[in-house]
Amino acid sequence: MSTPAPGRARTVALALILGCQLMMALDTSIITTALPHVQRDFGFTQAGLSWVQNAYVLAFGGLLLLGARAGDLLGRRRVFVAGLALFTAASLAAGLAQSAEWLVAARAAQGVAASFAIPSTLALLVANYPDPAGRTRAIALYSAVIGAGGSVGIVIGGVFTDLLSWRWGMLVNVPIGIAIVALAFRFLPETERRTGTFDLAGALTSTVGMSALVFGFIRAADAGWADPVTIGSFALAVLLLVAFVLVERRVAQPITPLRLFASLERSGAYAGRVLIVGATFSTFYFLSQYLQGVLGLTALETGFAYVPITGMFFAMVYVVRPLVTRLGRPVLLVASLVVALAGMTWLAQIHAGSTYFPDIVLPLLVIGVGQGIAIILMTQAGVADVAPQDAGAASGLVNVAHQLGGSLGIAVLTIVFAKAAGDTPNPAQLAAGFHATFTGAAVFFVLALILAVVMFLGSRASARRSAALGDRTVAIGDHAMTRTR
Structure with a gap:
C-alpha cells in the first residue's frame, strides 16, 4: 500500500513528478519553432509535417488508458520508471534521425513511452498528498506545468534551433530522463498492485x-x-x-470504466479539455509558422515571443484559489473561457502587416489568463469525486482529452489553413490562412464556453435536487419522530 512521503522527501517526489510531466509536455511543443527547419531538412509537405506532432500525440493519447491500467496492475512507480526509460531512449533516436520516416517513428515511440509514464504521475501525486489542501496546491502546480509546458517548449525549441540545432530539443531529454529514473526509486512511493487483466x-x-x-x-x-x-x-x-x-x-x-462519464462535471471536463487544448495547441503550432513565415522572425526570436504567455500560465496558479473562493468554480470557468475567447478573437485579426506588439503579444496575454485558469479548473473537475480504484483511469482520461485535443485541433485547422492559404501561398495568402485558422480556434472556445454553461446549469440543478432531497429527508425524519412520541 502506498504511503505519502514525509517532509523533504515529499517535496523531492513532487519535483520528480512535475519534472517528468514538464519534460513530456515540452516534447509536444519543443519542436514547434523548429518545424520550418525540419520541413526543409526532410522535405515534408504541409500535411506531412503535421505528423511530426501527431505521431507523438496520437500514440500518447491512444495508449494512455492502457498505460493507466498498467499502473494499477503492475505498480505506478514501476510503470512510471519503465515509461520514462523508454521515452529517454526514443528521444535519443529522434535527435539522431536521418530521414522523415525515422523521425516520425521515433516521435511515435516517444508517444508510446509517455502514455505509460504520464498516467502514473497524477496518480502518484494524489497518493503523495492525501490532505485536501496539499492536494489542491499540488494539482494546481501540475496543471500549470501542463498549461505552460507548451509555451516553454516553444521558447526552448527556438533557443536550440537558432544557437545549436533543432535536434537538441530531443536530445536534451536524455540527461533529464536519466536523472529522474535514478531518483525515482528512492523518493517516489510505490502503489499497491491490483489483480486483474489488461483490456x-x-x-x-x-x-x-x-x-x-x-x-x-x-x-x-x-x-x-x-x-x-x-x-x-x-x-x-x-x-x-x-x-x-x-x-x-x-x-x-x-x-x-464508463461510470466515469456518469458525472456531468467530469464528462464536461473531458470534452471541454479537448476543445480548449485543440484551440491553444493549434495556435502555438500555426503562430510559430506565422511569426517566421510572415513576420520574418528567427526561430530564437519566435521562441522568446512566447515568454509573456508562459509567464501568464504560471501566474494563474496563484490566482485560481482566491478566485474560486470568491466566485465559485462554475462561474470562474465560464468567465475564464469568455476571456480566452476574447483573446483568440483579437489574435484572429492579424494580417500581413501586423506587428508583434501590440497585434500578437497583447492577445497572447489575454489568452494566457483565460486558458491558464480554465485548464486548472478542468483538471480538477476531471478527477473530482473519483473512487480510489478509478484514480488511474480518471487521470488517464484527463491526459487522453489533452492529447486528443491537440491532435484533432491541428488536423481540423490544417484543413482550414490549406483552404484559406491556397496551394502556392505568398505572405499575404499565408496571413489570410492564419487569420482563418485563428478564427477556427476561436470557434473551439465558443463551443467550450457553451459546454461550460451547460455544466454550470447542470451543477445548479444538481444542487437544488440535493437540497430538496435533504429537506424531504429531514421532513420524513421529523414526521417519524412525531409519530414515535
Whole structure:
C-alpha cells in the first residue's frame, strides 16, 4: 500500500513528478519553432509535417488508458520508471534521425513511452498528498506545468534551433530522463498492485479509432473530403470507436470504466479539455509558422515571443484559489473561457502587416489568463469525486482529452489553413490562412464556453435536487419522530 512521503522527501517526489510531466509536455511543443527547419531538412509537405506532432500525440493519447491500467496492475512507480526509460531512449533516436520516416517513428515511440509514464504521475501525486489542501496546491502546480509546458517548449525549441540545432530539443531529454529514473526509486512511493487483466481489445479499438479519425482530417487537407481514403478512414474511425464503447460495456475490467462519464462535471471536463487544448495547441503550432513565415522572425526570436504567455500560465496558479473562493468554480470557468475567447478573437485579426506588439503579444496575454485558469479548473473537475480504484483511469482520461485535443485541433485547422492559404501561398495568402485558422480556434472556445454553461446549469440543478432531497429527508425524519412520541 502506498504511503505519502514525509517532509523533504515529499517535496523531492513532487519535483520528480512535475519534472517528468514538464519534460513530456515540452516534447509536444519543443519542436514547434523548429518545424520550418525540419520541413526543409526532410522535405515534408504541409500535411506531412503535421505528423511530426501527431505521431507523438496520437500514440500518447491512444495508449494512455492502457498505460493507466498498467499502473494499477503492475505498480505506478514501476510503470512510471519503465515509461520514462523508454521515452529517454526514443528521444535519443529522434535527435539522431536521418530521414522523415525515422523521425516520425521515433516521435511515435516517444508517444508510446509517455502514455505509460504520464498516467502514473497524477496518480502518484494524489497518493503523495492525501490532505485536501496539499492536494489542491499540488494539482494546481501540475496543471500549470501542463498549461505552460507548451509555451516553454516553444521558447526552448527556438533557443536550440537558432544557437545549436533543432535536434537538441530531443536530445536534451536524455540527461533529464536519466536523472529522474535514478531518483525515482528512492523518493517516489510505490502503489499497491491490483489483480486483474489488461483490456487489450479496448486499447486497440480506441487507439486505432482515434488515429483513423485524425488521419481522415489530415488526408482531407491534401486529397479532399470525397477522396476514398478519407471516407474510408472516417468510416473505420466510427466503427472502431463504437466497438470500443461496446467492449467497455461488456468487459469485466475495462480500461475506461464508463461510470466515469456518469458525472456531468467530469464528462464536461473531458470534452471541454479537448476543445480548449485543440484551440491553444493549434495556435502555438500555426503562430510559430506565422511569426517566421510572415513576420520574418528567427526561430530564437519566435521562441522568446512566447515568454509573456508562459509567464501568464504560471501566474494563474496563484490566482485560481482566491478566485474560486470568491466566485465559485462554475462561474470562474465560464468567465475564464469568455476571456480566452476574447483573446483568440483579437489574435484572429492579424494580417500581413501586423506587428508583434501590440497585434500578437497583447492577445497572447489575454489568452494566457483565460486558458491558464480554465485548464486548472478542468483538471480538477476531471478527477473530482473519483473512487480510489478509478484514480488511474480518471487521470488517464484527463491526459487522453489533452492529447486528443491537440491532435484533432491541428488536423481540423490544417484543413482550414490549406483552404484559406491556397496551394502556392505568398505572405499575404499565408496571413489570410492564419487569420482563418485563428478564427477556427476561436470557434473551439465558443463551443467550450457553451459546454461550460451547460455544466454550470447542470451543477445548479444538481444542487437544488440535493437540497430538496435533504429537506424531504429531514421532513420524513421529523414526521417519524412525531409519530414515535
